[in-house]
Amino acid sequence: MQQTLIDHIGQVAEDVVSLVLRGTGGPLAPWEPGAHVDLALPNWLTRQYSLCGDPADRESYRVAVRYDPLSRGGSEYVHRFLRQGRTLDVSLPRNHFPLLPAPEYLFLAGGIGITPLLPMLRAATGAGVPSTLVYAGQSLATMPFVDELRSSHGERVRIVATRQQGRPDLAALASALAPGARVYCCGPASMLAAAEEVFPADRFHAERFHPKGRVFAPNAPFEAVCARSGQTVQVTPDESLLDALSHAGHPVASGCREGVCGSCEVTVLDGEPEHRDDIGAPTGRMYPCVSRALSPRLVVDL
Numbered sequence: 462m463q464q465t466l467i468d469h470i471g472q473v474a475e476d477v478v479s480l481v482l483r484g485t486g487g488p489l490a491p492w493e494p495g496a497h498v499d500l501a502l503p504n505w506l507t508r509q510y511s512l513c514g515d516p517a518d519r520e521s522y523r524v525a526v527r528y529d530p531l532s533r534g535g536s537e538y539v540h541r542f543l544r545q546g547r548t549l550d551v552s553l554p555r556n557h558f559p560l561l562p563a564p565e566y567l568f569l570a571g572g573i574g575i576t577p578l579l580p581m582l583r584a585a586t587g588a589g590v591p592s593t594l595v596y597a598g599q600s601l602a603t604m605p606f607v608d609e610l611r612s613s614h615g616e617r618v619r620i621v622a623t624r625q626q627g628r629p630d631l632a633a634l635a636s637a638l639a640p641g642a643r644v645y646c647c648g649p650a651s652m653l654a655a656a657e658e659v660f661p662a663d664r665f666h667a668e669r670f671h672p673k674g675r676v677f678a679p680n681a682p683f684e685a686v687c688a689r690s691g692q693t694v695q696v697t698p699d700e701s702l703l704d705a706l707s708h709a710g711h712p713v714a715s716g717c718r719e720g721v722c723g724s725c726e727v728t729v730l731d732g733e734p735e736h737r738d739d740i741g742a743p744t745g746r747m748y749p750c751v752s753r754a755l756s757p758r759l760v761v762d763l
């Protein structure tokens with residue numbers, strides 16, 4: 462964790478605040494476009510937010526938080542209680558949504574999904590790669606960073622206020638996609654699903670707020686061996702590996718508990734995990750908030 466101070470907190474759209482978090486102990490850890498951090502909120506909740514500032518700025522991070530009326534306490538706390546001058550612990554940045562090289566980019570943002578794409582657009586255009594951003598939201602008032610995008614990127618940015626203009630025509634964008642161009646998309650599930658239908662899968666990259674609806678085989682029991690202590694933990698069908706480990710005295714840091722943020726990553730030393738996350742676990746790792754085991758026994762590095 463890195464300690465930061467809330468240097469600035471301000472409204473950037475209806476129901477969206479941005480926070481500038483300044484490191485209190487020297488330069489903050491470096492990051493690349495697409496990265497996110499966990500904020501350890503004072504109410505004991507941990508929440509993930511994409512970094513949307515400038516990676517060249519090692520003094521501060523910027524994140525933006527939309528108030529979610531169905532908030533489980535994270536965005537509500539940020540909006541109601543966080544104030545300038547408070548300290549906040551922030552994790553090291555993680556990046557499950559890296560910007561891969563391409564001859565051209567199309568960025569598709571829906572609402573608060575603009576946050577990871579904002580530094581991507583800056584990086585792409587800074588590197589001289591032709592790039593277009595299509596940024597949709599219900600109305601201009603609900604869309605953060607519109608002025609910043611227009612003043613920095615002008616014609617490259619197409620703002621679509623869907624209540625007046627309707628949704629962007631993704632099929633038309635797909636048919637006009639340049640050969641080899643990559644598409645980066647972040648927004649609500651409906652937008653991601655529509656985009657997935659029309660863009661080539663090998664060049665389509667999405668970051669999800671929530672997991673894809675998928676069906677898995679019924680949960681089976683298995684055992685997890687914690688290699689460092691030698692303790693064996695029984696995981697019943699009705700609990701997650703994360704909870705079973707925690708109940709057995711091996712708490713693992715977690716955030717989303719839905720397999721989308723990556724904060725609960727553990728190393729698997731033996732056995733075959735059944736990956737149920739939406740991140741794409743690297744070889745030898747798994748996300749125990751959702752993932753289980755295909756083998757009767759897993760050995761984890763705990």
Ligand code: FES
Pocket residue numbers: 714715716717718719720721722723724725726738748749750751
């Ligand atoms: S807690 Fe987010 S992936 Fe497990």
